[in-house]
Amino acid sequence: MNVLIVSAHPGPASLTNALRDVAVEQLRADGHEVRISDLYAMNWKAAHDCDDFTALSPDEPLSFPFASMRAADTRAFSDDIIAEQDKALWADALILAFPLWWFSMPAILKGWIDRVWTAGVGYQISGNRYGAGRMAGKRAMLMVMVGGGESYFSDRGVNGPIDDLLFPINHGCLYYPGYDVLPSYVLHKTDRLDEEGFKAAAQDVRDRMRTLFTTAPIPYRPQAEDYTERKFELKEDIAATAPPGFAGHIRQQP
């Protein structure tokens, strides 16, 4: 199978990049094709702006959503965007590897999402999102390096539960374009990791790579099935029993 790993740490010797390389090695050993987008090494442009559109009329009022929809058919986007889209479309699985900075992705990786997920790729102009779209049938997974300890991100931890903090990425940036999203690989206390800790982490990463195409995805609710048509809210019978907050958008396991 084909795998794209997008990584976002500026230090060549960083833990993010070291565990990314462990993942690459295991995937290749298992016979997969792997491509890497090392955003810092590529000097990836983070800020989405008018230069991202190659056929923007200076006369029209600037609306990025409308501009993106008009550009979708001819893919009138800048070359660096097209190159990343082609990698993502080639890949059967997408892995985003990054340190958690301020409870989300580093800016450079957010800029990959902002710019690469144009109309026609990140979403279809008409039709359903969330479980449907261009990336349906593909898999996606986060590899997240977290400085803080696990308890700070537990159900009752002061930062909020890690799965909820990652929901805008997993559900909003990956399930929305259609990916089956796997449970995230999360490593805690990364600033105090010793050699033993790294070995254990590398083993976990290898295990996750070996099961990349068999692990059950998070059972997010498909928009076409579980939500009303006009208001895009949970159907009444589902809402009656679903838990509040983000958890309500995950189907309960039987």
Next chain:
Amino acid sequence: MNVLIVSAHPGPASLTNALRDVAVEQLRADGHEVRISDLYAMNWKAAHDCDDFTALSPDEPLSFPFASMRAADTRAFSDDIIAEQDKALWADALILAFPLWWFSMPAILKGWIDRVWTAGVGYQISGNRYGAGRMAGKRAMLMVMVGGGESYFSDRGVNGPIDDLLFPINHGCLYYPGYDVLPSYVLHKTDRLDEEGFKAAAQDVRDRMRTLFTTAPIPYRPQAEDYTERKFELKEDIAATAPPGFAGHIRQQP
């Protein structure tokens, strides 16, 4: 009072910038001093990297948290970071004005947080976070432009509740450094706003600016009071009655 508005939309005539200007006008009419950081106009560098540190030793292994702590006392950060820190320290209130892109901030604004919130400013090296820190006593508020309709972001909407989507920003990026965080100003269906809609929005923004220093902040739980000391989890008696998810980190109104 002093107010800093950080805005993040590339279109000079965009709704984000138009409503930012309405806010500025009202604040100045009310006698406040206002400074603006228009990140696209400033060509703000989004990607946090080694160049952000002016005294980084090439011999030490790169750890951004440790590098930031070592640089804090002498403020050995690049000039553009120092300039933004000085604005934020000068301001009694901080407003972040942005379009919601992929359920979070545009990359350029995330890069402002990633880079400007160094040790010594975004957090104290030792001591409490969340309701304590360098920004204690100051206020902060988001102005968020959302393309989708309100129901899509309701308690049962397919995207998740807007307050939960903004929690990593409000709680994680603003309350953490010590700000009193006000309820966000959120405008929906921004791509289909007509002149009447803009007038109503501008009136709402003026009202929010008039009450910027009197509106009650979101009653997030201070780390020093409501959490255990070592694990940073909700104290047992609080956890027993607090709702699950992000909502548990807000004190219930009596």
